[in-house]
Amino acid sequence: MNAAAPAVKPKLLVATTSLAGCFGCHMSLLDIDERLLDLIDLVAFDRSPITDIKHCSPHCDVGIIEGGVCNAENVHVLHEFRKNCKILIAIGACAINGGLPAQRNSLDIGDILAAVYALPGRGVQVPNDPEIPLLLNAVHPLHEVVKIDYFLPGCPPSGDAIWKFLTDLLAGRTPSLGHGLIHYD
Amino acid sequence: MSDTQETNCFFLDDEAIPFTPGQTIIQAALTAGKYIPHLCYHPEFKPHGSCKLCTVRIDSRTIATEDGQTIKIPGRAAASCTTPAQAGQHVESNIPELLDLRRTLIQMLLVEGNHFCPSCEKSGSCLLQGLAYALGVMNPHFPQYFSKREVDASHPDILLDLNRCILCELCIRASAEVDKKHVFSLSGRGHSKHLICNAESGKLGDTNFSATDKAANVCPVGVILHKRHGFETPYGQRRFDQNPINAHAEQYAPVKEQV
Numbered sequence: 001m002n003a004a005a006p007a008v009k010p011k012l013l014v015a016t017t018s019l020a021g022c023f024g025c026h027m028s029l030l031d032i033d034e035r036l037l038d039l040i041d042l043v044a045f046d047r048s049p050i051t052d053i054k055h056c057s058p059h060c061d062v063g064i065i066e067g068g069v070c071n072a073e074n075v076h077v078l079h080e081f082r083k084n085c086k087i088l089i090a091i092g093a094c095a096i097n098g099g100l101p102a103q104r105n106s107l108d109i110g111d112i113l114a115a116v117y118a119l120p121g122r123g124v125q126v127p128n129d130p131e132i133p134l135l136l137n138a139v140h141p142l143h144e145v146v147k148i149d150y151f152l153p154g155c156p157p158s159g160d161a162i163w164k165f166l167t168d169l170l171a172g173r174t175p176s177l178g179h180g181l182i183h184y185d
Numbered sequence: 186m187s188d189t190q191e192t193n194c195f196f197l198d199d200e201a202i203p204f205t206p207g208q209t210i211i212q213a214a215l216t217a218g219k220y221i222p223h224l225c226y227h228p229e230f231k232p233h234g235s236c237k238l239c240t241v242r243i244d245s246r247t248i249a250t251e252d253g254q255t256i257k258i259p260g261r262a263a264a265s266c267t268t269p270a271q272a273g274q275h276v277e278s279n280i281p282e283l284l285d286l287r288r289t290l291i292q293m294l295l296v297e298g299n300h301f302c303p304s305c306e307k308s309g310s311c312l313l314q315g316l317a318y319a320l321g322v323m324n325p326h327f328p329q330y331f332s333k334r335e336v337d338a339s340h341p342d343i344l345l346d347l348n349r350c351i352l353c354e355l356c357i358r359a360s361a362e363v364d365k366k367h368v369f370s371l372s373g374r375g376h377s378k379h380l381i382c383n384a385e386s387g388k389l390g391d392t393n394f395s396a397t398d399k400a401a402n403v404c405p406v407g408v409i410l411h412k413r414h415g416f417e418t419p420y421g422q423r424r425f426d427q428n429p430i431n432a433h434a435e436q437y438a439p440v441k442e443q444v
Contacts, residue, residue: 090324093303097295097325100303105331144328151324155303179429182318184302185309185420 011041012061012170015085016048019074020101020139021067023049024156025092029064031159039163042170056084062169063088066156068098069140073133082146087169090142091162093155093184102139109137150175154183195274197241202270210265210276211239212439220434221278222287222316224294224405225353226266228439230362233354234267238287238316241265242277284320291317296327297376299334299348300406306415307407309423313351314406315430334379339390343401344410350380351406360400368394380408 018026026049032039046060047053056063063085069075082088093099104112113126113135142148152165152175161181168175194201197214204213209232211221225236245260265278277283294300294313302308337345352371357380360368368389372381384391395401401409420426 093301097301097329098331099301102329102331103301103304106299106333138331141325141329143324143326148324153323176321177323178321179318180426182321182323184314184317185305 009042011044013046013057013059014043014048014062014064015046015056015060015081016050016064017066017077017081018049019065019067019077019095019142020070021092021094022100023066025066025095025154026050028154028156028159029162032163033159035159035163039166056080058084060085061087064091065089065142066092066095068094068101069136069142069145070101071133071135075136075145078142078145087149088142088146089150089152089165089169090148091152091154091157093153095142096151096153097141098139099155102141105138109135152177155185157181157183193270193272195270195272195276197276198279199275204270208270210241210263210268210270210274213270214265214278215434215438218434219278220431220437221265222320222431223266223437224312224316224351225355226437227355227358227403228437229399230355230358232264232266233358234264236290236351236353237264238290239265240283240286241268242280242283243268244275245277287316288320288322289326291320291322292324292326294351295322296325296329297332298330298350299332305349305407306410307349307404309418309420309426311407311425312405312430315425318425319430332376337382337389339386339388340392340394340412341390342396342412343389343394344412345380345382345389346408346410347380349407352378352380353405355403355405356380356400356409359403360394360398363399366393366398366400368392368398368400 016026045051047056063081065078065081065088069078090096094101098105114124117126118124150169152161154161158181161177164177164181165175193204193206195204196202197219202213202217202219211223211226214221221239221241223236223239225233226239240262242260243263246258247255248258249255291313295317300313302314305311308314334347336347354371357369357371360366368383370381370383371378373379381387382389382392396411
């Protein structure tokens, strides 16, 4: 018998972020509850709200992105993820079809800003500090900007759906949700 | 075998399905408890054949080549809601090629309209959504069209949200065939085709439409909504939370006529 100890599998490096999202999908990731301990045996978190690391390491294995693209900064972050992650996953309704933020797409962005920043007696004062990312004319799903490898729908996807999806992926299978786990709401 | 041939039977994915003469393939299949995906078909109305989700392949052949290999020659593609069943016919429905095409059709419908499920009252009992779940549609694939569509809240009991209209014409058929009111019609061509109401103002509130009309209760998606009834069924207990759309295919079968 070969008594050699099995080689320790290196942990996969996972980066996550929320663009034009509500962090609900990240909350749902935490909803996998005690299975987080199993997950942490398999993966290490890179750039993520969980670690507060500000930029992706150059060789991340998986990038998980919630939210669509609504401003210039979102575009930069999305490109950073695409450049540094081997696999990109769009998680949640907003990342997949724009979701709630995309409800503004039927309106003119100038009209929206004028309505939101109209101050009584002082006209319209739209904030223009260069630190503030410029809004795009319309909110776009991620796959309209960069290549996305996998999609995990839901608003948010349940903890069980996220767990099934990630364990399938980590085991080298094509993620498959099936009845009860696949949801668009 | 001779029994099978004598009684009227065709084969759906190699399974014998009995039918009565005059029945379409989808009617016989659903009666036998075999689900064929569909959106514009409804057991109570004349088939329409427009959504193409019920497309099946009929009488594919396998031939042997000279070097001993076999090649499948695909049979003709037909909408099973408009094609009459014929004895001995071999019909394929649940095959990878057709499932892929159906996914693509669903994806095109999803990007053409504004289907934002989290904010839709029909979510959980929407046929488009239920079918997308059953087919495993994980993304819209195509760029979102973000079409600009109207919402008509002029009727006291019914909200008309055209953002989600898939032009299945079920409400048009119900209003004309059952209610005899002709409240709805389609107008325009191509991407500008849309549902219109039979009133000078174009508003539903100015028609003789009623919430008890058949047309008010056949919309497969979230266009014709009953006011003050939104989100009544809790998440987890809605139609397709309970069972996938392809369970209990008999529910979509034509009701047997009373003799």
